[in-house]
Amino acid sequence: MKPEISIPEVFREHFDECFRHFAKRFYTKMPRGSKGISKALKPMMVFCGVHENTVNRWLQERGEIIGAARIKTSCFLELHGYKIIEVERLSPVL
16 A cells, blocks of 8 residues: 655635635746746646646636636646645545
């Protein structure tokens, strides 16, 4: 049996607040127009299966994250230490 990996909690709130917090932290480390921003966006792009422009729109609050992309983004945030209340309230799969 593999040992469980513990991810330190960064922030705990509803999805929208967690994503805004993530975006603020992202732009603090990588301001808009910075060299290498495409490379920094790549992990989210690949994980969520979306284009760079889509992630940029999300981060700049110019588009809503819906459907499968919202679920994937929730998982991405959880893997990065965010505790999303909506995810915590889901019933476990038997």
